[in-house]
Amino acid sequence: MTEPAVRICDLRFAWPGQAAACLDIAEFTVARGESVFVHGESGSGKSTLLALLGGVLVPQAGSVNVLGTELTRLSAGSRDRFRVDHTGFIFQQFNLIPYLSMQDNVLLPCRFSERRRQRALQRSATLADEARRLLAELDLDPSLWRRPVTQLSVGQQQRVAAARALIGEPELVIADEPTSALDAARQAAFLDLLARECAQAGATLIFVSHDSRLASHCSRAVALADLQRAAAPA
């Protein structure tokens, strides 16, 4: 448990066909259990950073170390497995698969990851129980559970997505502008809830947004522009 949750060193990433590096980071470390706010304007490479942390992309140079595992040394398939085993994701909006029930949406990581399934079963007797426990924890009323997910409000959808990110207790939760479709009051409520749940589960939270007012919900805030070694994009 001594390794940090995330440690990026001398990372350089450029999109194919582009000369200028999109990301050029000397060092970025997130300790375990921390909740870090990463501030970045649109187009600053936020999503690219998250894709690198998720192992969807690999940098041209440097190291991406998540929970002591060097992602750049894993095969594509191993990175896919590592991602679902250890990381939960929440996106901007349309986080849910429309044709799956609320419960099946929450349980998706357990379908792809044996580790997440086992860990979910350690907390509750059945997977369904664990999904319901999390949904209740995230203030989703049982009366909503049977409703098609497309009929939920955006706020409700984001809470279902949070339950999905948290199920099976991944060590890392990454949220990419999860509140941008919510109004200010709901933004604050959602972030508090998310931070609290992550803390309770002992998960490290990396929260990325262009809205620096939300930084107060996290224990630490950094600006992506400050991490960049290269000049910030014009």
Added chain:
Amino acid sequence: MRTLLALALRSAWNRRLTLGLTLAAVALSSLLLLGVERLRADLRASFATSVSGVDLIVGARGSPVALMLYSVFRMGEVTQNVSWASAQWLAQHPAVAWTVPVSLGDSHRGYPVLGTTTAYFDHFRYGDRRALALAEGRRFDELYEAVLGAEVAARLGYRLGQRITLAHGSGEGPGMEHGDKPFTVVGILARTGTPVDRSVHISLESMEALHLDWAGGAPIPGLSIPPALARKFDLTPKAVTAVFVGLESRAAVFGVQREVNAHRDEALMGVLPGVALDELWQLVAVAERYARLVSMLVVAVGLTGLVAVVLAGLNERRRELAILRSVGARPRDVFALLALEGGAVAALGALAGALLVAVLVLLLAPWLQAHYGLTLSGGAPSAQQWRLLAGIIGVGVLASLIPGWRAYRLSLADGMTPRL
């Protein structure tokens, strides 16, 4: 894999209307291709089994195919006859074992009337050299007696002893009935699955008696010969439509054919049924090739539509695929998801098409049997039909690799955040 299958099913169910219509398109196009093949094979088999054991069909010189179609399948028409003298010459030819003269032209309620001799029941063969058998009653013996094919009796509900009226020609138009000389049903043949089933058989003498007071295809005005009086006339036929010939030795067939073709008294023609059938197939083959080409094109259209629908759906599903990637789906899972969908729709469509063919054959068979005396085999598909079915499924699965591949590329490029 079970996860993927479940996801593919749920996703497909979510888009059941579009996919259902696509499946229907694939099914209908498969129906066309498989149906054409089925019909082709079955009709060939049916034609081939309609006559066997006849070495030579002799008729007036003309088209061999037309003569065979008319004398065996009662299709089309032959206007020139063979004189009775020539028929007698054939019957007495040393190489000839037996002859069956046949005379066509009249009808009963749409069913052709065949004038012949009782030798017909002895020598005519169908299928695997099977002889005709009576289901009920006996052969014709006297004037004005008729033996019905199984289909005629079944369709019209006729029993032994029933009185029926024959009509001149196809029986259309007023005054064309031989109403003055009714026939009695004395026998009903067992079913053969050939044009025999839809024929009414009478003796050549009866045929002659019917036409004593006719000339040039119409009753002679003012002349009416009552049935009983007809017996006083010489009822030897003057001519017949064709003569079926059986030889003492099949080896002599070409020699006899040459003799027939060179007959001095009359322009005759000897036709080998097998050769005439081959000639017919050569004529039909062109049409068959086009029918198959067109139905293959239709299948291609159906499968193209399928790929287009899956590809179009892919754009709407990029979100969904990105979410799946974020929860651990590999790019090859995404590939499998899309390829599985297309492949499954193609396979189900093709199988549904095959099923439709079977159902249509069941529904259509009685009608074809009743109207043309042709038999569709209700049995299992032939090897060629299985190959076509496998071909459709194979091409469909291959074509589905296209959306699969595109999804794979997209999910590599999109990662977890689709750039829409």
